[in-house]
Amino acid sequence: MGVGFTTLLGKEVLRFWKVSFQTLLAPLISTLLYLVVFAQVLGQRVSVYPGVGYAAFLVPGLVMMAMLQNAFANSSSSLVQSKVSGSLVFVLLAPLSEIEFFSAYVLAAMLRGLLVGSVVLVTAGFFFPPQIHSLLWILVFCFLATGLSGALGVLAGVWAEKFDQMAAWQNFLILPLTFLSGAFYSLHSLPPLWHFISRFNPFFYAIDGFRYGFIGASDVSPWESLLIVGSTGLALSWATLALLRSGWRVRP
Amino acid sequence: MSSQERSLPAVEIRAVQKSYGALQALRGVDLTIEQGEFFALLGPNGAGKTTLISILAGLARADAGTLRVMGHEVVQDYRAARRALGVVPQELVFDPFFSVRETLRIQSGYFGLRHNDDWIDEILENLHLTDKAEVNMRTLSGGMKRRVLIGQALVHRPPVIVLDEPTAGVDVELRQTLWKFIRQLNGAGHTILLTTHYLEEAEALCQRVAVLHKGQLVACERISDLLLGRQAATLEEAFVGLIRDVET
Numbered sequence: 001m002g003v004g005f006t007t008l009l010g011k012e013v014l015r016f017w018k019v020s021f022q023t024l025l026a027p028l029i030s031t032l033l034y035l036v037v038f039a040q041v042l043g044q045r046v047s048v049y050p051g052v053g054y055a056a057f058l059v060p061g062l063v064m065m066a067m068l069q070n071a072f073a074n075s076s077s078s079l080v081q082s083k084v085s086g087s088l089v090f091v092l093l094a095p096l097s098e099i100e101f102f103s104a105y106v107l108a109a110m111l112r113g114l115l116v117g118s119v120v121l122v123t124a125g126f127f128f129p130p131q132i133h134s135l136l137w138i139l140v141f142c143f144l145a146t147g148l149s150g151a152l153g154v155l156a157g158v159w160a161e162k163f164d165q166m167a168a169w170q171n172f173l174i175l176p177l178t179f180l181s182g183a184f185y186s187l188h189s190l191p192p193l194w195h196f197i198s199r200f201n202p203f204f205y206a207i208d209g210f211r212y213g214f215i216g217a218s219d220v221s222p223w224e225s226l227l228i229v230g231s232t233g234l235a236l237s238w239a240t241l242a243l244l245r246s247g248w249r250v251r252p
Numbered sequence: 253m254s255s256q257e258r259s260l261p262a263v264e265i266r267a268v269q270k271s272y273g274a275l276q277a278l279r280g281v282d283l284t285i286e287q288g289e290f291f292a293l294l295g296p297n298g299a300g301k302t303t304l305i306s307i308l309a310g311l312a313r314a315d316a317g318t319l320r321v322m323g324h325e326v327v328q329d330y331r332a333a334r335r336a337l338g339v340v341p342q343e344l345v346f347d348p349f350f351s352v353r354e355t356l357r358i359q360s361g362y363f364g365l366r367h368n369d370d371w372i373d374e375i376l377e378n379l380h381l382t383d384k385a386e387v388n389m390r391t392l393s394g395g396m397k398r399r400v401l402i403g404q405a406l407v408h409r410p411p412v413i414v415l416d417e418p419t420a421g422v423d424v425e426l427r428q429t430l431w432k433f434i435r436q437l438n439g440a441g442h443t444i445l446l447t448t449h450y451l452e453e454a455e456a457l458c459q460r461v462a463v464l465h466k467g468q469l470v471a472c473e474r475i476s477d478l479l480l481g482r483q484a485a486t487l488e489e490a491f492v493g494l495i496r497d498v499e500t
Contacts, residue, residue, distance in 0.1 A: 007361025015349050086345035090404060092311055093339055094362035095331035247313050252272075 005100040008091060012108030016074055023074070024116055031066045031120045035059065038184060039128065048186045049217040055128040060211040061183030063117045063124070064145060068203055071113030071149035072156070072174050075105040079157025080166045092251065098244040102154055102237070109150030114142060130214055137213030137222055141229065145206035148233035155240045158249055177203045187219040202232040260323040262287045262412045262443035263308065268317030270303055270467075277303040279467040280317070285460075287322075287411070290444045292454035292475075294491060295464035301447045302342060304464070305416050309339045321412055335363060338405035342416040342447075344397050346389040352376070352400055353385040356407050363408035375403045378433045395426045402430065412443045419450060431457065455487035463494060470498050 016023040039055040048057045082088040091101065121130065132138070152174075160166040180194075181203040187195055198204050209225030212218035218225070244250060263285040270278040278300045285291045295301050306312040308319050310326055310333070319326045324333035347355060356375065360368040376382045379399040384392060389400065398418065405413060415434070419427050435457070438444050448454055454461060455475060463471040471478060471494055475487055484490035 003364045003366050004362045007358055007366075010361070011350075011358050014354075015347075018349050082347070085348070086341070086343050087347045089311065089341055089345060090347070090359055091362065093309055093334060093337075094359075095334040095364070096362065097331075251310065252312055 001100060001103070004094055004096045005104055008094075008096065008100070008104035009107055012074075012078060012104060013111055015078060016108070016112050023070070023112060024119060027066050027070050027116045028119050028123060031062050031116075032123060034062055035124055035127075048189070049215065052215050052217060056131060056215055057186075057211070058184065059121070059124050059128055059130055060214045061181075061207050063121045064141070064207045064210045065178045065181070065183045065203075066120050067113040067117035067142065067146050068149045068178055068206060069174060070116040071109040071146040072153040073170075074112040075109040075150045075153030076156040076160070076166055076169065077153075078108075079105065079154065080160045080163060083157070083161060084163065088250075098241055102151075102241055102244060105154045105157075106147060106150040106237075109153055110143065110146040113146035113149060117142065117146075132214060133216035134213045138210060139213075140226065141206055141210035141213065144226070144229045144233055145203075145210065148202065148206065148229060148236060151233060151236040151240055155236060155243070158240065158243055161249065177201055180204075181207050182219065183207055202228055205229050257323065258287065260287070261285060261320070262289065262322060263445065264318075264320040264323075265304070265308070266318045268304065268307060268319060269315045270300075270307060270312070271315055277467050278307075278314075281464070281467070281469050283462055283469060283472060285443060285445060287443050288438070288441055289460060290438045290458045291446065292458040292461040293445060293447045293464065294451065294454060294461060295447075296495060298466075299464040300467040301464055302416060303467075305339070305414055305445075305447065309337060309414065310334055335408060336410055337412050337414065338408065338410035339414045340401050340405045340416060340418050342420065344394055344401070346392075346397055346400065348388070348390045351386050351388050352381060352392070352403075355389060355400060356403055359404040360407045365408055368407065371409065372403075372407065375406055378436075379403055380429055395422055398422055398426065399430075402433075406437070411441070412445065413437065414445045416447050417449065418446070419448065419453065427453075451488040451491055452486070461487070463491065465495060465498050470494060 035058065039058055042054050047054065156166060156169040160169065180198060181201055182198065187198055190198065205225035205228040208218045208220055209222045209229065212222040261284045265281055265283040268278050268281045281304060293301050303312065307314045308321065308326060310330055321333040322336040324336060326333040350358065353372065356372045360372065376385055379402060381399055381403065384396060389397065402418065418430060434444060446454065446458060459474060461475050461478060462469055478490050482490040482493050484493060
């Protein structure tokens with residue numbers, strides 16, 4: 001990884017930083033609104049795990065949901081915008097390998113996801129101070145989940161050639177996956193069919209493992225979550241790199 | 253540059269084929285451009301010029317054949333091939349998030365050059381962009397954006413420069429500025445490959461010309477030889493006659 005890679009990474013970070021109202025502040029506001037509405041309405045009535053208040057359960061879920069959505073949005077929107085505008089040509093003309101190209105977009109996506117997550121967590125912490133069970137699990141799932149989501153965003157960006165194709169990814173895949181991921185509820189409260197379907201959602205494992213790091217309780221073992229989030233991220237990265245090497249939709 | 257590198261062709265294209273579905277965009281193109289040449293690649297719309305340039309630059313993949321830039325094969329040895337090539341794309345594309353200077357610095361960084369501000373300042377001056385250096389790309393006129401595109405192609409000092417219709421929709425003043433600068437670069441040893449529909453420009457600037465027609469090379473010779481062979485007074489006259497003959 002050389003200067004070309006660090007330049008592309010820096011450019012991608014600068015790109016979202018220059019529009020931080022849209023890329024950092026807007027997700028903070030929307031996540032806090034979820035928190036206020038759900039924690040206030042349900043906080044006194046719902047207890048998911050014994051001895052754990054609903055806000056303590058909800059905050060990690062919302063933080064991870066924001067990280068997943070924003071990591072995906074960063075890599076996917078940057079790629080599709082530059083494809084539609086034609087400015088991707090400047091990156092394609094450069095002597096960058098596929099792995100440098102992929103890694104720069106994924107790392108920038110991870111950074112945005114982590115920044116959004118940190119800002120949401122710190123702000124939510126003023127109202128609902130979080131408990132920390134294991135910082136290591138929190139960090140592991142932060143990095144793995146934003147990496148997975150960033151890689152998925154690169155795949156979507158490579159595939160999509162129009163904004164409405166990208167909107168289909170957002171509305172028909174990312175939104176359902178993040179909302180039906182146990183951010184607001186425990187899997188055990190679901191009917192058997194939805195419980196079964198949810199076990200195929202990698203975002204569920206990202207949220208469940210991340211939450212374990214805060215409250216020390218989870219629907220499945222954090223090791224199982226680690227295995228599934230990690231292997232899904234690796235499989236997605238491998239598939240996206242293979243597509244990039246083939247030139248599919250990028251170097252036709 | 254070693255003596256072996258000096259003797260290599262700047263661009264070497266062998267038996268290149270490319271299809272898009274049923275359309276055969278390139279049908280076995282062979283072409284060699286020597287170092288230091290100012291070379292024109294001409295052809296009617298849809299002849300395959302941009303496809304050939306895209307494959308040379310690594311923006312598309314050939315179905316068959318090989319392409320080399322300064323001896324470097326464009327797929328196997330893509331890093332060296334791309335470092336040797338600067339491409340000015342036909343479309344007026346830009347990244348709306350950045351200023352002119354940021355755009356040039358970023359492009360420089362992609363090619364591994366971190367501290368390149370002296371050369372960037374020289375490019376800005378030569379393209380009459382110094383007073384626009386800190387201005388966002390969005391706010392520039394079409395002509396200014398075209399100049400930045402040229403700057404981006406030159407920022408890593410490539411020995412081979414490809415200009416894909418650089419003066420399309422450009423005013424007279426910019427054309428003169430542009431050609432003066434490109435002539436200087438050619439005089440300094442850079443190889444220039446130009447595609448254009450302005451045949452009088454090609455005639456004034458280039459030594460040799462190749463003509464593509466429906467994906468095939470139908471002429472490749474010195475402009476003076478082409479005019480003589482076709483008994484034409486101008487390149488435009490020779491070109492029109494050549495295309496008419498090929499089509500009949």
